[in-house]
Amino acid sequence: MRFDEFPVNTLMDITARPPLVFVRGAGSWLWDHNGKRYLDFVQGWAVNCLGHSPSVIADALAGQSRKLITPSPAFYNEPSMQLARRIVEHSCFQKVFFANSGAEANEGAIKLARKWGALNKGGAYEIITFQDSFHGRTLATMSASGKPGFQERFEPKVPGFPKARLNDLASVERLITGNTVAVMLEPIQGEAGVITAADAFLRDLRELTRQHKLLLVVDEIQTGVGRTGMLWGYEHAGIAPDIMTLGKMLGGGVPLAALVATQAVSCFEHGDQGGTFNGNPLMAAVGSAVMDAVLAPSFLEGVTTRGTYLMKGLSELSARHGLGEVRGRGLLVALDLKIDIASTVTEIALEAGLLLNAPRPHLLRFMPALNVSQEEIDTMLAMLDDALRQTLQG
Numbered sequence: 001m002r003f004d005e006f007p008v009n010t011l012m013d014i015t016a017r018p019p020l021v022f023v024r025g026a027g028s029w030l031w032d033h034n035g036k037r038y039l040d041f042v043q044g045w046a047v048n049c050l051g052h053s054p055s056v057i058a059d060a061l062a063g064q065s066r067k068l069i070t071p072s073p074a075f076y077n078e079p080s081m082q083l084a085r086r087i088v089e090h091s092c093f094q095k096v097f098f099a100n101s102g103a104e105a106n107e108g109a110i111k112l113a114r115k116w117g118a119l120n121k122g123g124a125y126e127i128i129t130f131q132d133s134f135h136g137r138t139l140a141t142m143s144a145s146g147k148p149g150f151q152e153r154f155e156p157k158v159p160g161f162p163k164a165r166l167n168d169l170a171s172v173e174r175l176i177t178g179n180t181v182a183v184m185l186e187p188i189q190g191e192a193g194v195i196t197a198a199d200a201f202l203r204d205l206r207e208l209t210r211q212h213k214l215l216l217v218v219d220e221i222q223t224g225v226g227r228t229g230m231l232w233g234y235e236h237a238g239i240a241p242d243i244m245t246l247g248k249m250l251g252g253g254v255p256l257a258a259l260v261a262t263q264a265v266s267c268f269e270h271g272d273q274g275g276t277f278n279g280n281p282l283m284a285a286v287g288s289a290v291m292d293a294v295l296a297p298s299f300l301e302g303v304t305t306r307g308t309y310l311m312k313g314l315s316e317l318s319a320r321h322g323l324g325e326v327r328g329r330g331l332l333v334a335l336d337l338k339i340d341i342a343s344t345v346t347e348i349a350l351e352a353g354l355l356l357n358a359p360r361p362h363l364l365r366f367m368p369a370l371n372v373s374q375e376e377i378d379t380m381l382a383m384l385d386d387a388l389r390q391t392l393q394g
């Protein structure tokens with residue numbers, strides 16, 4: 001089928017997409033409607049932790065779909081409890097509420113913090129978030145986000161999200177008032193361009209929030225489930241937050257997210273929270289298959305090893321082409337190009353059969369499958385080398 005034969009105009013035009021239709025995926029590779037193959041370092045936007053269409057996910061979906069797809073959230077189902085058990089057994093939290101997207105999990109976190117404030121802090125409701133942060137595209141999560149360009153859209157915003165500066169404790173302290181109930185942040189700001197919250201900053205923030213009896217909420221939608229080489233991003237700092245949100249890789253490609261909290265903070269009462277598809281067994285079964293793969297012996301060490309290998313290769317490229325910093329953790333990595341050529345580089349790479357992401361005009365972000373091979377990293381580096389040479393010469 002030719003591209004212009006697809007009913008493209010039936011979709012709302014919400015973003016600029018290349019004239020390609022992807023029809024098949026396997027591991028680190030995707031195929032378009034012409035049968036052309038692409039090496040994928042976007043992976044559904046840091047979603048497909050085990051690559052495209054891995055058999056563990058196909059098997060979980062097929063097996064569970066024949067047993068029970070959804071009994072209604074008004075009843076218990078075993079896969080949701082099994083997945084919740086895996087999350088709490090390997091984290092500092094005790095309670096889980098499942099959602100269908102990251103933004104929905106964050107909405108839940110905001111509601112839980114506000115509920116806790118109503119019960120424990122005289123109605124305090126403000127949640128301090130950070131400049132350049134990204135928490136989703138619902139009204140409340142856009143309001144919580146510090147993404148440039150979000151501020152003027154869809155006014156009026158949901159109130160109660162003053163913005164501090166990442167890695168600047170005084171900027172947080174200045175915003176604390178009697179109305180403050182929580183501080184919420186990404187351990188690594190992904191959409192902002194892979195900006196890490198320093199371990200010392202996270203420890204200071206935990207201390208500060210404890211002193212002021214505030215909740216610490218970590219948005220681990222991009223960093224959770226092994227992306228950084230540890231199961232959760234907060235573990236690098238050795239802290240124990242009160243609330244965590246998960247999404248993206250938790251489902252390995254299917255819509256699954258979670259709001260996770262300590263026992264002490266889990267104060268929802270009947271009627272406060274819910275959702276038709278939340279905790280459905282089909283998606284939960286996939287979540288358990290993903291968690292089992294990520295928790296398998298030496299899987300996370302492999303993420304760290306390949307992340308280091310990727311960063312080393314990118315640093316060599318950067319030196320060769322006179323570019324900027326390489327930063328990140330595990331397999332969430334960015335290359336600062338120093339000049340605004342990222343979209344040209346991604347266009348040339350796409351043409352050559354490599355999918356890359358440019359979250360900023362001067363920045364490339366790499367978020368491959370966690371089981372990407374060293375050979376695939378080498379292939380990507382060689383293709384990127386070519387794309388950079390063409391861009392800088394052209």
Ligand SMILES: *Cc1c(COP(=O)(O)O)cnc(C)c1O
Binds near residue numbers: 100101134135190
């Ligand atoms: C992707 C992302 C979200 C939003 O998740 P959706 O599933 O797109 O709603 C929220 N926070 C962070 C840190 C993210 O990376």
